[in-house]
Each structure stands twice: as structure tokens, then as C-alpha cells.
Amino acid sequence: MKAPHNLRKACASALSDEVMCAAVGKMANILSFVRGAAAASYPGFEKLRDWGRDRKMEVSANLEFYARRFAGRLEAAGGVAHFARNGPEALKIVTSIAADLGAVSAVKSKSMTTEEISLNEALLDAGVAVTETDLGEFIIQLAGEKPSHIVAPAIHKNRAQVAQLFHEALGSEPGLGVEELVRVARRALRKRFLAADIGITGANFAVAQTGTIAMVTNEGNGRLTSALPPVQIVIVGIDKMIPELSDLPGFLTLLTRSATGQAISSYVTIITGPRRQGEEEGPRQLHVVLLDNGRTSLASGPFRQMLHCLHCGACMNNCPVYRTVGGHAYQSVYPGPMGDVLSPLLWGMEAYGDLPDACTLCGRCEEVCPMRIPLPDYHRKLREIREEAKGAPPGLKALAPALLAGHPLFYRAGLGIVRRILSRGSRLPSAILPAVAGEWTICRELPEPGQGRDFRSWWADRQKGPDRNGEKS
Amino acid sequence: MNRPQIVERYIRMARIAGTVVECVCQPDLPLRLAEVLGQAGEPKIAAMSATGWPEGFRQSIEAIVVSSGFEVRMPCKDPGGYTWDIGGVEAASVGLVWCEHFLADTGSLVLATGQGRGGLSTLLPPISIVLSDATGCIEGLADYFQQIGQRLPSRLTLATGPSCTGDIEATMTRGVHGPQKVVHFILCD
Known part of the structure; x- marks a missing residue:
């Protein structure tokens, strides 16, 4: 689907953009802090997380049942349900609705x-102009860029850059402040809302019991x-199914407190069918495209709990790697820890196999995940699968350390050689280390070897007894 | 929690979210409402819901709005139900609705669609004025769902504070799409 990308290169290039790194780091820091406060101030939040995981376990064990139930209830409420096995099918459904x-x-x-x-591209090809209406998404759409943060997609752009962008694209005065820029966007986007033929949204939750869609903004x-x-x-x-309407309040609490630390988002829109007879507003047609795109097969595999993800962003806001490199380095729709796992599972190891390496296995993501998805474990599993797939027999490079450490005699002899090589004044390390230790040495300085003895000889002397420098046995 | 405690909790949560909440007794309402309307900018057009108000109440609110110099736009009743001119609502500087239920746990207004409910008047104008009775305050969304069973309206909105964004330099700014000011009058005894 996509040319394999080079995580290391992408990280290096992301790190060279200091403005972006600082902005994303700051945003993630704020969101991580407010999430912590919101979780701590809600009595029973940990129990609620357990409950949420259990409800999603029920859904991921019966995905098809809940999706079909949802579709039935949606149609009873006057909506139209469409099933799409993959992306191309979904695009075909949407573009043909647009064409009709x-x-x-x-x-x-x-x-x-x-x-x-990639819906926007497909609609554009079909002659439908699409406007992103989230302010951050609108900014990066005008700039032709990709989101750097899941909650604040344009956080890498400062007000001067946005003012210049609006000046060029929307004809506003140059050099506007934040408040004025927001007014400019309101006026420009309101016109497009009023003129649009179609409104396209995602959903945060789909209630199977009632055919209801819920979304937060x-x-x-x-x-x-x-x-x-x-x-x-x-x-x-x-995967966005929840069984019953009574599940919605709990999931909303988990989502908004984990995402932005809010007790609730400013707007929760709960949609059950199109405009009803005699009502003066709302769409006359409501189509819901239920997308599989690999989800059913995920449900029966070892990464099933990825289907429980609420896309709250807490894992990335708390991830040391994401906080350092930002969203662009991942080169995937889904960045951060959840993206490291989801991208290779949805689009293949070939293209995204190196993403599970963007992880220090510190475990923070699992600690904050509202659904308790075992993300570090999944990272490890994916690395194992990737290496097993390579199937190459271990080379000498891998065998040598095992051999050296395997026998006291070899270990002692090897240690002596290394000490001699590393002794002060030797030019050897800087010459041979990059070849032997590879990329390990690119960003690490070799420490000066100690002046004293090594541990083994010190221990041997200590065991002899008499000269213990006053130590007690 | 008893009623006054629930309402108190609502007020605290709604204020955190940025809603201007005022408890008023009915005799004081005309004066307070006229004051808020007086602060609204041009043009002097108000969008109002046609239905959902307590018996006779809409007429008295409409009278206050008109006497404050506003032209009122409402969904029109015709044989097939209600219709309204969206461009007309778009031009309004103020929207007024009656809100039956509001949630203490999150400080949210529960806005349900229905014939003549004029939901767009809480969304398109820059100022949203919402009126409720204190008895409409319930603890949380779960309690609301319990009350209505599965009889959901086509659109149910939980609106909590004004429309806001932090998308430019994480600077919180109000009124990006919806109202920049939400005033909630709660009628108390």
C-alpha cells in the first residue's frame, strides 16, 4: 500500500524541525498533565477503566453480531447502513452516494x-471539493501538510504562520492575532457549511442497541x-460499537477525561437516524458506512485488544518517543504507541514494520490507556513476529557475545583484550568500533576505561581476606 | 444529593466550562433578560424555538425580546410540520431556547430535536440564551437515559460551555464555530 519508510531517517528529519518538536512536546505535556488530574479527580476512574475494557472485550468477541444489530436499528430509525470490507469499497460507496x-x-x-x-483524495477525484472544518485540520489542509498531533493537528504552526496562510488563502489582513484568526476561520467555514451538499463525519461510538452514533467535538x-x-x-x-445506550455515559467519561482532561467535551452529538417528519432541521438522508478494513481478522488474532482503542491520544501524550519526535516522524495516519501497533497490523509489516521500534518499552502508555490495552507487550510481539519472519540464522555477530559470556575462561580472556584495546591513548576504538558495534556508536561516546582494577580481580582479592580496607565481612 | 445541591453542582461545573449561569426568580427575569439582550451586538435579530416552552411562556419571552428592539425569527408551522429559513437564523446575533433538562455531573445542557425546537438557534448565533426550570436539573447522562428509555430524538446534543478551540498555539479561544457566549437562566422559586 505504501513504500516502506525509514523510521530512523524520519525521526532525524522531524528532530531537525525544532519549532515542531517544542510545540508538540509542550502540547503533549499539557494534555498528559490534565489527563492525570482528570483521572485522579474522578472517584472510581480505575474501576471504570476495568468496566470499559470488559465491555469492549464483549464487543470485540462479537464484532459482526454488534455491527449487524447496529445496522438493523439504524435502518429502523430511517438511516441507511452500508458494509465495506475494505477502504476501496468504502470509497466506492461514498463516491456513488455523492454522484447520485x-x-x-x-x-x-x-x-x-x-x-x-484516504477519503478526501477519492472525493476530490470524483469532483467533490472537501473542506476540513476542525480549525487545526483546516489550517493544515490549506497548508498541504499532515497532522503533527492527533488532538491539535496544527500545533506545529505558530500564529504568524497561520496569519500568513490565511492572508494568502482567504484574503484576510496580514499579521492577525489568534482571536482574529479564529473569527476569520469562523466566517470562511460558516459559508462552506451553509453551501455544502454533504456533511461527512466519523463517530466516536456506535450504539448497537439503538443504531445511534455519538461524536464529541x-x-x-x-x-x-x-x-x-x-x-x-x-x-x-x-470497532466503534458499544452494546447499549446505557454504556455511553461511561465511555464518554473515559474518552474525554483521557483525551483532554475535560469532564465532557463542549459538544456531544448523539444521532439516531435522519431528520424526522415535521422537523425543521437536520439531514434528510443519513448514511452510515460500517468499515471493516482488517478489523474482523484483528479480532481473531493475538492483537485483539487494539480494537478497543478509543483514539483518545493518551498513549502518545505520555510516550517519551512521541513527545520528542512528534507525529510527522511516524508517517502514518495513526502515530504514537497505538499507531506503532495498528499501522503494521492494518497496512502490513512491509511498509510499517519498523514502527514497533519507536518504543522504549517504558510502559507508560499502558498505564494511561483508558482501555488498558497492553501496548508494550504488543510492541514486543510485533518485533518478534518481524524478526521471525526474516528467518535468517544468527550470524557470527550475534553468536560472538554468547560464546564470550558462555564460559568463564573465554570471558576472562575477552575482557583482557577489550581492556587493552580501550586503554588510554589507544586510537583503535574510534577506528574499529563503528564497524563492530555499528549504529550504537553514532550518538554515543565511549567512556574512558577506569584506572583501577576490573571487578573480577577486585573480588578475587577481597575473598582472600586480609586486606579489606576496614570493611566488615 | 437533594435538589439545591444538584443545582449547585450544575452551576459549579457549567461555570468551569465557561457558561454564564444565573438563578433568577420569575419576576426578575424580564429585567435580567433585557440586560443580556442589551449587551448583544448588531444586527438586532433573535432566533427562537417555536415549541418546547412551558405553557404561555414563549409569548412572554418573545414580548421581552421584541421590546428590547429585536426582530424574532422562528420555525414556521405549516401542514407538513415546521420549516425555517436557515439564512435567517444565520443572520441572528442571539438565539433563545427552553431547555428541559441539564446535567449536574458535567454542567451540560441537554438539547433535543423535535418539531419546532429550533436547535440551530443554539448553534449558529454568536450568543446563546437558554432558559430552564430548576426542576429540570438531573445528575448525569445515565439518569437522563433512564428517564427517556430508548425514545431518542433524531439529534441529542449535550452542550457544555461555549464553542472553543486551542488549535492555534494552544491558546483557548471561544466561538470558533458555535456560540462564543452561553447564558443559562435557571428559574428558581
């Missing part, structure tokens, strides 16, 4: 699932997207 309507413009509220299937763009255009299309991964 003769649609030329669409507004969209932020949705990772639509990015997963702070800006209110999700609400506008689902209220103004005459037709709404929702693209939802079948």
Missing part, C-alpha cells in the same frame, strides 16, 4: 477513519456538519 446527489461540495469534521481510507463543527447539509455520511470502523 450530484454533489460538488462536502464539509467534514475530523475523522481518523476517513484518513485511514469542542469546536461544534461536528454538530454543524451533522445539522446543516441535506445529507450526512458517517464513516465508522466496526
